[in-house]
Amino acid sequence: MKIEETWNTQKMRSLGELDLEATHQKKSINLVNKILDRLKLERTVTYIGGPILIAVTLYNHTYLYFSLVLLYFLGLVLYYNFLIRKIESVSIEGTVLEYLKHTLKSLRRFRTHYLILGVISFFLGLGLTTELFDLSLKIIYDPFWIVIFLIAIATSLLTFYFHYYPHLKRINQIVRELDNQPPNQY
Amino acid sequence: MSESEKHFVRDFLVENQAIIYKICRAYSNSNDEFNDLTQEVAFQLWKSKARFKNKSKLSTWVYRVTLNVCMSYIRANKIKTVDISEASALASNNEIEKDDLDILYAALRRLSDNDKAIILLYLEGRKYEEISEIVGLSKNNIGVKITRIRKKLKEIIEEL
Numbered sequence: 001m002k003i004e005e006t007w008n009t010q011k012m013r014s015l016g017e018l019d020l021e022a023t024h025q026k027k028s029i030n031l032v033n034k035i036l037d038r039l040k041l042e043r044t045v046t047y048i049g050g051p052i053l054i055a056v057t058l059y060n061h062t063y064l065y066f067s068l069v070l071l072y073f074l075g076l077v078l079y080y081n082f083l084i085r086k087i088e089s090v091s092i093e094g095t096v097l098e099y100l101k102h103t104l105k106s107l108r109r110f111r112t113h114y115l116i117l118g119v120i121s122f123f124l125g126l127g128l129t130t131e132l133f134d135l136s137l138k139i140i141y142d143p144f145w146i147v148i149f150l151i152a153i154a155t156s157l158l159t160f161y162f163h164y165y166p167h168l169k170r171i172n173q174i175v176r177e178l179d180n181q182p183p184n185q186y
Numbered sequence: 187m188s189e190s191e192k193h194f195v196r197d198f199l200v201e202n203q204a205i206i207y208k209i210c211r212a213y214s215n216s217n218d219e220f221n222d223l224t225q226e227v228a229f230q231l232w233k234s235k236a237r238f239k240n241k242s243k244l245s246t247w248v249y250r251v252t253l254n255v256c257m258s259y260i261r262a263n264k265i266k267t268v269d270i271s272e273a274s275a276l277a278s279n280n281e282i283e284k285d286d287l288d289i290l291y292a293a294l295r296r297l298s299d300n301d302k303a304i305i306l307l308y309l310e311g312r313k314y315e316e317i318s319e320i321v322g323l324s325k326n327n328i329g330v331k332i333t334r335i336r337k338k339l340k341e342i343i344e345e346l
Contacts (some may be wrong), residue, residue, distance in 0.1 A: 001286050001289065001290070001343055003290065003309070003336065003339060003340070003343075004309060006286045006287055006290050007287075007290065007309040009286070009287060010208065010287060026225065026229060028226065028229060028230070029222055029226050029259070029260060030226060030230065030255065030258060030259075030260075031258050031259075031260055032258070034260070091234075091237075092230050092234060092250075092251055092254050092255070093234050093237065093247060093250055093251060093254075094250070094254075094322075095250065095319065095320060095321060095322030096250065096253050096254060096257060096303060096320065096321045096322055097321060097322030097323065098322055099250075099254040099258070100254075100257060100258065103258050167258075167260060170299075171257075171258065174257060174298075174299050174300055177298065177300050178300050178321070178322075178323065
């Protein structure tokens, strides 16, 4: 078979009638877009949950908690905005190598994000169930809390690996293969 | 979306449908995947059309977006090898296609995502310089890779 000749025997095919309204309104199935959707959802939850938690600490006159939760909330808002901006900067119009490298970087950032989420959810849970002064002592001296801490992080990372690891692995492999070039030619 | 915008998008997609069709077909393992990919390419081209600033050729830009969508596509399962009859089913448009073309597509699907991208651009008659602009590798490297991929593709075709 002559490859080029066979390729050129293809007749012009129509993609059919694309429903433009549906395409315009559909959710993207792209990996970067999915990560962004997820982060935006988490940011919205933070925007709603943060002020409620702040209001509860104010209502209970727990001013030390109030300051901590306020700081935590502001930090989280800044963090989400930074992360979303970074991932949004990935342009699908770049070269294949550039785009896949950016996608890989976004996936790695998202993995770190899951780690941070694990730590945050542990301290949030601990903060809600214990006295503040006991908190540091509990973590240092009580092996039970160390185990819980490790479980929180492991659960968070496992969630990431369950959903995203195959994509991380595949894209990593593609990038590695593309980048693997003789040194004098690249 | 205004009617004029709809017309523009429709015309633009029709103009570039041959590129979109061939690449999405080579990267699809089923009709569902093919539909997902073509819809996503249309969506991404549409979204980024306003950002196209003639820095590169229009075709270069369409190839880039289409390949980027296909190569980062989230597959439900691990890629499985598609046999020829499955490939024929995918191609089916109420029209009998040449066996050789089915075999070629089946062979293309067995290549790695990288090799597939480069050989598709080569088969499309793109020059090394343009392939280099699309993929992001040096021209020399593209030349070396094409020779190797063609050889590999021929071997796969013989196996089929």
